[in-house]
Amino acid sequence: MISRRAFIGGSAAALAGVALSRFAPASAATPETFNLAIRNESGSGTAYAYVTGLSDGKPVFVKEGGATYFPPSPGAPTTPLAEDCAIPLGGPGSTTSVRVPRMYGARIYVVTGEKMTFFVNPGPNVVHPSFLNPDDPNYQLDWSFAEFTFNEAELFVNVSYVDFVAAPLALGLTTLSGASDSVPGLPAGALDGICAALEEQAAKDGAPWGKLIQKAGDGRNLRAMSAHYQSAEFGDYFAGYVDEVWAKYSGSPLTVDTQASWGKVTAQVADGVLKFDNGETFAKPSTADILSCDSGPFALDGASDVRKAIIPRLAAALNRTTLRDNADQPNGEKPENFYQTEKTNHYARIVHERLPDNRGYAFPYDDVTSTGGPDFSGAVRAGDPDTLTITLKSLHS
Structure with a gap:
């Protein structure tokens, strides 16, 4: 399993010791560029794309026609x-193409209606559009993005709802060797149904699921945020379930398959913490720790390599609320058992149902699966990419 968190944020070094794509042998080097084709199925005649990431530690934009722009370090923040790095898209049903060079920690933004605004801080560092700051000039715009890393090893692209759901995107990848892969993503107009389901869940359990919905100025649904951005509002939502997990493994062992060189490790609760036979210990995670997958006992800073293999499997099982009932993680996991408890990550449940x-x-570790199990990642990847097609669908039905 290639972690989205590790791959998207890093360079080729992030792939050390990780198996490469099934599309090309590990000894192959990627081409210098790939063809990005963006199909406009949004229904809007005014749409733009932005391609930005890092190259040798420096921010870079790909402009219309494939030229690159490296913004210099400005003299003041938020310059x-x-x-203008907008790539104009054609009208509904049209496809616009551009060549993209190697870059990492990158995004392909798409927006309808009007252009986006980007800023640069001293460094230089690009200030990406914010969906959390109502004063951001992009806040009220209809925009979405896909993430990618394109290095000497492979092109890795994913559709992500870790931050929010907005206009749906689909991915299609063809390779120089003739292979292909695709991820359909959410259907067109899925946002309104997701928002309605969040409101319905809030009415059922009294938790603030409805606060995940962001509205446009005219009252339309604009996006639905992941729950971890409102984790303070959820208080101790998962506390009862975590108590049940700790009670279960106070009397019986938990097995976690690291699916790496460390093999399987076992744990049992003692003295209030989950203790693994390799010496790693985990305190009870809070609701915020579970929703973010990256705080408290799940923090990656300073973690050993084996701990970094255990964390995703525990975090995924807690978000899916399968950890209490399945002591063989993640090999005993079955998708039909995900999100079946009364209190679970209903944002993830509602998204996956669609x-x-x-x-x-x-959520960040939503690619955790049993050995040989189904692929949940929403990613396409190849060592010999030719054309990546992104289809922008309509926000509303």
């Missing part, structure tokens, strides 16, 4: 981007 193939990240 507007000096060049994904036609169940693929797409609704």
Whole structure:
């Protein structure tokens, strides 16, 4: 399993010791560029794309026609981007193409209605659009994005709902060797149904699921945020379930398959902590720790390599609320058992119920699966990429 968190944030070094794509042998080097084709199925005649990431530690934009722009370090924070890096998309049903060079920690933004605004801080560091700051000039715009890393090893692209759900995107990848892969993503107009389901869940359990919905100025649904951005509002939502997990493993062992060189490790609760036979210990995670997958006992800073293999499997099982009932993680996991408890990550449940193939990240470790099990990642990847097609669908039905 290639972690989205590790791959998207890093360079080729992030792939050390990890198996490469089934599309190309590990000894192959990727081409210098790939063809990005963006199909406009949004229904809007005014749409734009932005391609930005890092190259040798420096921020870079790909402009219309494939030229690259490296913004210089400005003299003050939040300086507007000096060049227009918008790639105009054609009208509904059209496809616009551009060549993309190697870059990492990258995003492909798409927006309808009007152009986005990017800023640069001293460094230089690009200030990406914010869906959390109502004063951000992009806040009220209809925008979405896909993440990718394109290095000497492979092109890795994913659709992600870890931050929010907005206009749906689909991915299609063809390779120089003739192979292909695709991720359909959410269907067109899925947002309104997701928002209605969040409101319905809030009415059922009294938790603030409805606060995940962001509205446009005219009252339309604009996006639905992941629950971890409102974790303070959820208080101790998962506390009862975590108590049940700790009670279960006070009397019986838990097995976690690291699916790596460390093999299987076992744990049992003692003195209030989950103790593994390799010396790693985990205190009870809070609701915020579970929803973020990256705080408290799940923090990656300073963690050993084996702990970094255990964390995703525990965090995934807690978000899916399967840890209490399945002591063989993740090999005993079955998708039909995910999100079946009264208190669970209902944002992830609602998103996955609408994904036609169940693929797409609704929390950072949503790619955790049993050995040889189904792919939940929402990613396409290849060592010899030719054309990546992104289809922008309509926000509302």
